[in-house]
Amino acid sequence: MIVSFEESIFESALKSTLKSYSQSKDNSEDNKNGINGTEDVPKTAEELSVDKEQIKRIPIYINMDYRVDFYYKQQWLAMKPDCQMYKNSMIGRNISLVNVSQSDKLIINKEYFTLFWIPDIMISNAKEVKQQSELIETILLQIHFVGNNNEDCYMEYLGRYYSIVSCPMDFRDVPIDLQKCSIQMRSFAFNEDRIQLNWSRNVEFNPDLRLLEHDFEITQERITTEIFKETYSLLKIKIEFQRKIANKLVGIYTPSFIIVLITFCTFWLGITAVSERVTIGITALLALVTQFNEVRQSLPPTSYTTEIDHWMIMCIVMVAAQLVQCTIVDFVYHRQQHQLKVKKTQIDVINRFRKSAQNKQIGGKGLKAKKWLNLKVNANRKPNSWDDMFKTKAAVYKPPNNDNNNNLIVNKLSKIMGKLLSVPVGPDKSEYLPMRIDAVSRILFPMTFAIICIFYWPLMLSKAF
Known part of the structure; x- marks a missing residue:
């Protein structure tokens, strides 16, 4: 400061x-005798x-x-x-x-x-x-x-x-910190019995x-202080510096808030726009880290964290979580595609084998081959496959139809939630689960960030009053 x-x-x-x-x-x-009468050594222009x-x-x-x-x-x-x-x-x-x-x-x-x-x-x-x-x-x-x-x-x-x-x-309370400083004036040699100071x-x-970043208030008082068992008369000017939050609000909080919101927009880009989502996430993360370093450099090195540190850390965590979500979506999507590809290959092999067996049906041998083929097909099916898991589930989220609910706000919110959670494909497609993760993230991430803001700002601003 x-x-x-x-x-x-x-x-x-x-x-x-x-x-x-x-x-x-x-x-x-x-x-x-020269105790206080020493001569000043003249200085050159360079020294000055x-x-x-x-x-x-x-x-x-x-x-x-x-x-x-x-x-x-x-x-x-x-x-x-x-x-x-x-x-x-x-x-x-x-x-x-x-x-x-x-x-x-x-x-x-x-x-x-x-x-x-x-x-x-x-x-x-x-x-x-x-x-x-x-x-x-x-x-x-x-x-x-x-x-x-x-x-x-x-x-x-x-x-x-x-x-x-x-x-x-x-x-600790930056950017709303209140610094209490003072100017203390007293006699060097004479105690209170010898000299008393008054305003x-x-x-x-x-x-x-x-001042550029602070408002200040000045008060004065007369007190005594004890040094080496001697009491001295002391005049004290108290100065309180209150930091203005407007500068930090415009220069730090607003840009970081917008950066986090931009990363949330990647949930609407689609599961195939992996490079775009990763580029936006990494760029936002680098911007926040750079901004965080500038904030730390503007303050003295301390062993504790400040309020503005808490905010920057939360923003960085939200952006990092978006990158993790993007990684999970891409991993699940490719894994689903691989599983469907393997399953399709197995079905093609079985169909070709079945067709070959049907062409070679001779008496009882053909019946045995058909039974063996049906047995192998049923044995290869997994009871916990994605088809069985989502077979009874609807592809599109539908809010419950409650005829007794007359609250229009709740109904509108339900419709909005249904649109946000809607998935345009069925559960038998490889895109279903990644899209479902994106649909949930569109609500989960903004709600989490909103809850953080709801708790952070009232707690921080309460320290200023």
Whole structure:
């Protein structure tokens, strides 16, 4: 699932209430010593282009993550002692503070960030966080002097970033799956006793943002989390991605459904059109297998099957069953023809022998030969031959004549069933049994597929609500 919140506005305005500022001076000294003041190595145009290509080729599905671009703002209040220290540091760097007030803000360049304490807020479940642009700095620090005699400093840190955020996903319900992801922000070093995070406003997103395959919904909350027996204040943005079924319905379900229906049409082609029936079946099977492989490649490799896998497997089984039915029909037809041919040959031999015996009838010998001939003919007949089995059966299916049944729908269905099961030849012909198998398949296969659809679709769609 490739999710890219291009040009989205995640203006996470964090308002930090600091219970203790005793560490601010030490942190500022650490920053001055180079802990947070490392210089960025300038990149060439080739290196920048390589970085962009790597970003475009991130294997989202395999890594179970998504990308989000966001604006980020955090606000906090530095009380008089810390604010005075900041003023002294700025004056020492020849930064004029004459026109700075609550309405007029002072914008600090990145090279002076080491003079101030900035909350160490991080995205704890992010795999990667970078600035939006490699060419310009997309971070900013602003200072407002507030309070009596402008003795307090109201700090604002703004930035624009993109982040690759981890999200454990479950694809069992594809194509109606609901993925629940989150962006979790907390302080890296300070627990809840030292720093508390609160939302100053609701998270906003670009109203023009549209995802190709998903609808999404964003909510926010403030919670606490425990790490190494320490409790931290945590701000959480919850994002729910609901997949749109229309794309899969048009691209996968409808073509596979039509392919299966086309294979059912082979039952009407006749028992002699073997090559046509096999060609249609194999072509349909290859098309479904190719489509199934494309579906699997669009999803991450999982140890479980998805709902769309179940559908594709059922369609493949139905097409494979049609090929098996075609094989059985052809086998039965040729076997019946062979049996009738052998039987006809035996009858011809017996008739010639009988005719020869009748021509040579001499006294008692002729009578004995005739009796022996009749005995051999009766002995060669099998009581379980196809003639005996279908001798009493009608060649055409006839629905029962129920005069007491006034239900017109049942009568019409009976007539339709009779036409579908009708066989134009008698049971003494070699085509009878193969045609009977085709006639039954015309009803059995569509009914089986209809039952599968009746159970599959309500069960799958019920998971979406």
